[in-house]
Every structure is written in C-alpha cells, then in structure tokens.
Amino acid sequence: MTWRISRRGTLRGLAWALPAVSFGCLAESARGAEQCLGAVPLCDGCLQYARFGPADGAPVFYFHGMPGSRLEPALISEEAWAAGVQLIAINRPGIGGSTRQRDRVLDWPGRVAAVANALGIGEFSVIGVSGGTPFALACAVCLPRRVRRVAIVSGHAPFRRGLPRGNQDALVRIVGACQGLGSAALALIGAKLRRDPSAAMKSLAKAWTDADRQLVLCSPGNWEKFRLNLLEAFCQPHGLADDIQLLAKPWGFNVCQARCVPVGFWHGRCDELVPPEHAEYMHRELPGSFLCIDPGTSHVTTVKSHAAEFLQFASS
Template identity: 35%
Template sequence: MVPAAATAEESTDTAQYVTVGQRRLAYATYGDPTGRPVLFCHGTPGSRLLGRLLDAPATERGIRVIAPDRPGIGDSDGAAVGIDDWPDDAAALLSHLDADRAGVLGFSGGAPYALACHRLAAVESVTLVSGAGPPGVGETGRAQRAMGALARHVPWLCSPLVRLQRWALARRDPDAALDLVAQRPPETEALSTDEVARLVKADVLAATARGPSAVVRELGLLAEPWPVDLRDVSVPVTVFQGRRDRNVAPETGAALARRLPEATLERVDSDHLGSLCVAAGRALRGPTPV
C-alpha cells in the first residue's frame, strides 16, 4: 500500500531519492498520491520527467505514477546497471514507498526494463506502450537501429553524437525535440502541444545531464540480445502499439504479444509519443489482476 502521509505536493518533477547500495536513485511521483502504484519506465533517451505526461490521467483514475531516473540518467547516480539488474533498483524504490503491489508501464526503450520487473513479487501486471522489441522481434526505426549498432560496437563513437544531439536540441525550439518522437501534434487530456514539446525537450536534455555514457550504455543494451526471455514473463501484459509509429515499427507490438505467454495487443491510431498520450488512461489501469 501507499503511506497515508502522502500528499498532493509530492506530485512534482523535483527529484526525491532512495538509496540503493552506495548510490542514490532519483524519482518523481505524479497523479493521485494515495492511488494504486504504477512504476513508469522511461524511454531511451528519457527521464523521470516524462511522467508528467501521465499526471492528469493518473489523477483522474486514482493511480500514483512512480517515475525513476535509471542510473546515470537525470538526477540518479551513475552505475553499470543492466536490464537484468534493474529489478533490484525497482524493488528498492517500491519498498521505500511501501508499495507491496504495483503495475509497471514501460514506454519505448523502457520496455525491457518493465518486462524484467515481472519477477518481482510486488508486480501484478506490465503494460508496454510503443515498446521496443529485442533483436529479431519487430523492428525499430532506421535512426534508432544505427545508434544502437554504434552504441553496441563502437560506443566511443556514439558518445560524441549523443553530445552533439544534446547541444543542438538545447539551442533549438522545443518542437525539434518533439519531432524526434511524434509526426503529429500529440493530443493530451491536460497539456497543450507547446507544453508537451517543452516537456519532451526537458526530458531528452535530462537524460544526458550527467553526460552521454548512461544513454549510450542503454542504447547498446537495447541492441543486443536481452536477458529477459519473453516466454518466461509470468504476469499479464498489455501491449499498446501505434499504427503510425515510425520509431518502433507497428508490427513490433504484434510480435511482442505473440511471444509473451499472457498478452493482449491494443492498436492505437497514433504515432510513437502520441500512443502514450492517447492510451494513457487505459495503459495506467493495466490488466485486471487475477
């Protein structure tokens, strides 16, 4: 359960922290502070800040979104944490918040991190929105494949490219960041297109605030065989896939759903980020727990 002392003031982009070993993991919370917990696994590049996109639908539906920065991202201390290590961080955060039952929502490159959490006793369901697939399952966009290959095989070359992208985005209009993840202005329940664009820009810049190494590491991990066997995922999974997604090919959602033991595919008439905006309410609810 969530502590009764939680207050609405906790729904903020300002980082809160939990200690994991010798390092700090930063997180923010959104939505209903006393609602059902849902752990949000951000994309790559991305950060806890994108959780703000879920604030209004989560509040309306009695959901508390818990959005951490993965190690080396945003305000979290750096560490060589792999996909299979992430559940330990997630467990520490959920325990810190007294969340003994929770859903998990993985967006885009957060998909493997969300699926890896299936082994935690607290996790009752997983939802993927515009979720990347492991190599050989579906397909990502050309730019994503190229960066993944560089990150996996020549990370020393990928790092300057990530730095250059950050430098350029920091100096450009927020629409430039939005163009990376959406082909049309996204529709949300509470935020204007300009607000979403500013949010996406802040999210991408936060991802590399500590330098490019964590993002490069994650890009490489996404491009190599995942340590998560899709056939072993032991909780219900709902897969939301945009029909007009250019970052993760539309067939990826179907391919993921076919390989997961207990999965439901829901197609969304939108692009990459738009699918998260359109499907936020349904995605936060997740499957009905057994």
C-alpha cells in the same frame, strides 16, 4: 522515447535502500496536480525518481524510453490523477542525477524493489514505454510476487531477425557498435538542446509522424514537458549510452518468461520509430496477453491517446 542520430551526431528525430529523500514538489497544472521529485540512496549510489498523480493512488512504476527520464510521464500526469494512479518514474543508472553503473537489464528489478521498499510500497504494477520495455518485462520475470501487471506502450522488442527496423534503430546501432562515438554524439545533442532548444526540437521532429509533431510542437505545455525531459535525459552522455546499449544487447531472458504476470500491449499502426510488428511479436510470445494496435496513432500519440486505458489496466 527513442530517436535516431546520424554518425555525425546530428539530431534527427530522436536492495540496498536507505529511507527515500524527497526533494520537494513542483506545481504542474492549474488544477493542483503536482510533480514530486526525490531520490533513494543505495549502497552504490542513488536513484532519482518523480511521482505524478495522487500520493495515495495505486502504485505504478513507469520506466521511461531512451532517451528519456523520470520527467517523461508529465505528458500523462492529468490522466494519472483522473485514474487515481500514483506514477513513480525512476531515472535509470546514468540518467539525470542517478549514479552511473555497469548494470545488466536483470539488475534493474532489484533496484526497483529497493525504491519500492524505501517508499513503503509492497505490490505494484509497471509500465514500460518504448525503450523501457526490457526493464518492465524483467520485473515480471524477477519479481512475480510483487508485480501485479505489466503495460507495454510503443514497446521495443529484442533485436532479432524478421522484425522491421524503426527510425530509432540508427541511434541504437551507433551506440551499440562504438560507445565512444555514441557518447560523443549524445553529448553534442545535449549541448544543442541546452543552447538552442527550439532548433533542437524542430530537428528532432523531422523523424516523427505529423501526428506526433502536432502533439508536441503545437502545444506549448507539451513542448516544455518534452524539453525538460530531454535535458535531464542527456545530462550524462556516457550513462545514456550505457542505457541504450542495454536495449541493443541480449536482455538476459526471453519475452515468454514474463508469462506469469498479466501483460498488455498498446501500439500505433503508424509508429515509424518502433514498428507495430514489435508489439505483435511479443504478444505472440505471451499467450493470453492483451494487444491493442491503434490504426490511427504513432509513437508518442499512442502514449497520450491510450493513457487512460493502460493506466486502468495497470491499476486494476
């Protein structure tokens, strides 16, 4: 997910692989669902990952928003189990315990291929949520023989004239203009989350819609999932700043180049963090792609409300 901060740093609403090393599984719900954490060592560091859903389910890689982490899909883990989907979420370089790198967006597909190889996965689909959009589309461009389908949820398009700005763009522009200032602000946010998570989450939610606040703040389970997700996202402020800058800079490819793989878009008409015009623009760039604009959902509620649909799309 993506949120915004002020220039003073206040929170407003925000191949190369060796065998994978598993760090164990954490019980997630009373129905027996588990969240399996691990890491894949690479020649230049490591990438952390988390798996949700059945281990023998259809493999789907989940690319988190920004700020976000491998723990983000916990919000839809029950839907993954119901759909028979094995969701694999990877911390991008500099997020959580993944090694910080000076990557480009187009370096990401090679890293995903390395994780897939280490986990014994051949073909797979990908899901990009919010700021994870460029990384999902890059996989379609660079790995067309391995990527079966791409689902984009509450997705952010490339920065271009004519697209309305969302609440999240303040964060992206601050970090893009001055990484030092952005990193310092992100460090302050991370410290606040660790010191007083309740106050930090309430401050964050000021930029959300009422529906998003209801979903996260009024559910103890969802609140805790978001808290853990954000704590991991802010572990490395400089790495998080790198990740955000990749969204703001040219991606290295055009959206239309992802046309060789089936792509679907899900977006909420009430999304104030990333306006729905972003999905509509990318849909026009990819003739034949699927588009769902829900008139009643916003940024986070679109992810939860349409999880069954985009998981089915990705796994079919």
